[in-house]
Amino acid sequence: MRILVTGGTGYIGSHTVVELMEAGHDVIILDNLSNSNEAVVDRIGKITGSRPVFYNLDMRDGEALTKLFENERPEGIIHFAGLKAVGESVAKPLMYYDNNIGGTVNLLKTMEKFGCKNIIFSSSATVYGDPEHVPVTEDCPKGSCTNPYGWTKSMIEQILMDLCIADKEWNVVLLRYFNPIGAHRSGTIGENPNGIPNNLMPYITQVAVGKLDHLNVFGNGYDTHDGTGVRDYIHVVDLAKGHVKALVKLAPGSGLNIYNLGTGKGYSVLDIVKNFEEASGVNIPYEIKEPRAGDIATIYADPSKAEKELGWKAEFGIKEMCEDSWRWQKMNPNGY
Numbered sequence: 487m488r489i490l491v492t493g494g495t496g497y498i499g500s501h502t503v504v505e506l507m508e509a510g511h512d513v514i515i516l517d518n519l520s521n522s523n524e525a526v527v528d529r530i531g532k533i534t535g536s537r538p539v540f541y542n543l544d545m546r547d548g549e550a551l552t553k554l555f556e557n558e559r560p561e562g563i564i565h566f567a568g569l570k571a572v573g574e575s576v577a578k579p580l581m582y583y584d585n586n587i588g589g590t591v592n593l594l595k596t597m598e599k600f601g602c603k604n605i606i607f608s609s610s611a612t613v614y615g616d617p618e619h620v621p622v623t624e625d626c627p628k629g630s631c632t633n634p635y636g637w638t639k640s641m642i643e644q645i646l647m648d649l650c651i652a653d654k655e656w657n658v659v660l661l662r663y664f665n666p667i668g669a670h671r672s673g674t675i676g677e678n679p680n681g682i683p684n685n686l687m688p689y690i691t692q693v694a695v696g697k698l699d700h701l702n703v704f705g706n707g708y709d710t711h712d713g714t715g716v717r718d719y720i721h722v723v724d725l726a727k728g729h730v731k732a733l734v735k736l737a738p739g740s741g742l743n744i745y746n747l748g749t750g751k752g753y754s755v756l757d758i759v760k761n762f763e764e765a766s767g768v769n770i771p772y773e774i775k776e777p778r779a780g781d782i783a784t785i786y787a788d789p790s791k792a793e794k795e796l797g798w799k800a801e802f803g804i805k806e807m808c809e810d811s812w813r814w815q816k817m818n819p820n821g822y
């Protein structure tokens with residue numbers, strides 16, 4: 487299939503491009519490099535043996551997007567492009583609504599103009615809010631988000647659902663990711679946050695490599711086995727493979743489909759510290775701090791729907807996730 491990957495030089499996008507190319511698909515990448523680096527395109531070329539076509543453009547630029555569609559005629563879109571820093575979204579909500587929602591509406595309008603009505607969207611477990619039950623199934627009601635970033639995901643889901651109701655030619659897959667970590671086994675591509683990382687694993691790897699002094703653990707009074715927050719960490723390569731499998735649901739008449747992409751297992755912050763220390767042989771000093779605003783105690787997926795309907799299941803365990811995060815950080819201490 488001829489696939490346009492928006493946000494394809496980003497963390498999850500780059501790993502997905504590799505899996506798509508290795509599965510024999512034609513890939514075109516669009517990214518404005520606001521949170522990534524063009525060097526990623528060469529790194530993908532190094533892994534796959536061929537450099538994908540790359541457009542440095544902003545999805546909010548309608549004219550540029552139209553030209554891309556005229557030149558490339560994609561058959562399906564995998565839509566990763568978006569801003570994702572939770573704290574920044576609280577400080578700059580308009581920037582998030584404009585970029586994530588405005589950009590997506592612009593993309594969808596261009597797709598409609600060219601009769602390309604097939605899209606896989608990067609949604610998030612954040613749309614469940616504090617879930618009614620765990621493990622979370624896809625029919626668990628969506629919750630109240632605690633930040634504008636989360637609302638952009640929830641609202642874009644709604645926009646895509648409305649499109650499917652209005653026009654039966656649309657085929658939409660909403661993939662709700664849990665917590666992606668890890669990196670390509672080669673250590674060639676990986677997560678490259680700007681400044682001090684917000685997320686747990688890149689923070690730990692930066693402590694391990696000596697860039698940060700210690701980890702701050704946000705709260706140890708939650709109702710979990712050791713008091714620290716429990717999440718469903720998933721290897722980014724497993725997540726990427728989930729997108730390749732989800733392409734079957736872009737076949738004509740598929741309509742709307744929603745899947746959790748997680749492992750079904752929950753690990754606490756201290757479990758992750760321990761597993762990382764074992765995998766890397768490096769000690770991670772930590773200090774217990776106040777809980778972070780908006781955090782919940784526990785969330786993990788019921789991923790059985792994706793297994794049943796897509797034949798997809800996460801294969802890597804926490805050991806590989808930690809080893810691969812560490813390999814990437816060690817080989818690229820300053821990112822790309």
Ligand code: NAD
Nearest residue numbers: 493496497498518519520521522544545566567568608610
């Ligand atoms: P990322 O920041 O590494 O990748 C996103 C890419 O989108 C970046 O390369 C950025 O430059 C690009 N981009 C942003 N705005 C753009 C615009 N207007 N035009 C063109 N390109 C633009 O993030 P990621 O971790 O790879 O996440 C990919 C997607 O998955 C995002 O939509 C994110 O919200 C979603 N998601 C991520 C996680 C996570 O924990 N990483 C979890 C759930 C969902």
Ligand code: WQD
Nearest residue numbers: 572610612684685686689702703704715716717755778781
């Ligand atoms: C994991 C656990 C923290 C950092 C976020 C977004 C979510 C999704 C994924 C996109 C929590 C604890 C963290 C640190 C810590 N993104 N922690 N010290 O919060 O589950 O999800 O990223 O959609 O929308 O909210 O991930 O990695 O930030 O935190 O103790 O320095 O680690 O409190 O329990 P989270 P995370």
